[in-house]
Amino acid sequence: MKTMYGTPRRTLILLSFFLIAAPLLSQTNEEVFREFQFNFSPPGARAKGMGSTFIALADDASATYANPAGLAFLRDPAITIEYSYTTKKEITGVVSGNINFGYTQEPVIDRDLSFFSLNYRFKEWYLALFGHNFLEEKQARSFTARSLSNGLEEIATLNVALGLNGKTYGVGLARRIGSWKAGMTIGLSNLAIDSRSQKQKLIILPQFSSETFTTEIHGRKQALTWSAGLLWHASDQWSMGMVYRENPSFALHESIAAVTAGQPISSSTEDVNFVVPDTHGAGISYKPCPGLHFLLDWQHIQYTQIIEDGFTIVENIGIDQKAYYTTDDVDELHFGVEYLKPLNHAVLAFRTGYYRNPNHFIQYEGADSIQQSLFSRKRGDEESHITIGIGWSRKNQIEVDLAVDFWGDDLTVLASLLWRKK
Secondary structure (H helix, E strand, O other): OOOOOOOHHHHHHHHHHHOOOOOOOEOOHHHHHOOOOOOOOOOOOHHHHOOOOOOOOOOOOOOOHHOOOHHHHHHOOOOEEEEEEEEEEOEEEEEEEOOOEEEOOOOOEEEEEEEEEEEEEEEEEEEEEEEEEEEOOOEEEEEEEEEEOOOOOEEEEEEEEEEEEEEEEEEEEEEEEOOOOEEEEEEEEEEHHHEEEEEEEEHHHOOOOEEEEEEEEEEEEEEEEEEEEEEEEEEOEEEEEEEEOOEEEEEEEEEEEEEEEOOEEEEEEEEEEEOOOOEEEEEEEEEEOOEEEEEEEEEEEEHHHHHHHHHHHOEEOOOEEEHHOOOEEEEEEEEEEEEEEOOEEEEEEEEEEEEEEOOOOOOOOOOOOOHHHOOOOOOOOOOEEEEEEEEEOOOOOEEEEHHHHHHOOOEEEEEEEEEEOO
């Protein structure tokens, strides 16, 4: 594997692949893991409609993720389910120069039952059984590059397929302590992964030869996760909350095969630690008058754990080093508003919100100029999310919520249904 991409000319071919995709997140130094982001927004159409703010409010079943202390609001037995729909557009392009290449990322449509919760109170203890998706990613990307330099003609292709599905099932427990509420959850996270990346290189002139490099990960893994939170009601108008989540880490095995024309197949297996970064956050809720809420959440995501605990060198083993790569933690601010309009035996809710998902690029700090240009780039827009939502509840027993999250040309739609036993 050392010799496959060792020369500057060959590395430049690979660079043409990599420059297509901003390295938003990576578990290894290969392209297949470069273009997905975890979803650290709380479940629930109500929270989504308010810009995914819920840490200081947390008064429905989605508190199991947003802030488990909020489970202490739920005095009545209840069932909550959520359905999500996400669409991402196709991305294509062509770049010409000394190396000509084109690329395609196929459109994605995801539909899923993304959250459920069963809530029950036993005396002064508030219990929840829940399940939610923490990761849902499907990708198919292809790249083609062609170069002609100093009488040497090369054609290279890269095909990437990535499927990730992460679900957590767990139990939550909360209790009231005066003007405070405290809660925690513990869960079993399940990760299903199917990934395949294949690079093929053909040297046409002056003498035909070929090289193929293939990596694959297939399987299911489980790991424990937990969270803890606090809520403090300072007055009828103000409340504050804080939460900490220790997210799972999964030990995976990646199969690698390198084939060069006329030489034996070189194969190996690498251990890859797939890390879901830990998070913590705080929020403020302000209620200036009945029926109106303003919310502000701050969330800190420890993306540095991906490098510290999980980054694996798969390509260019013996040449590239983990110490050359770094990334930064990210702070997210979320803002949301909710207005409740009472009707006859019912309530209408109108919601809106905004937040930005900052870029969190993997950066290269070694001496190789090609890798510096690849990993030190910070171009590209942050994701700006605008959310809107509406809700309807009747006699505080049945509640239906709908929310839409717009970012760029992509969107997510959430629909939630809640039933309480009265």
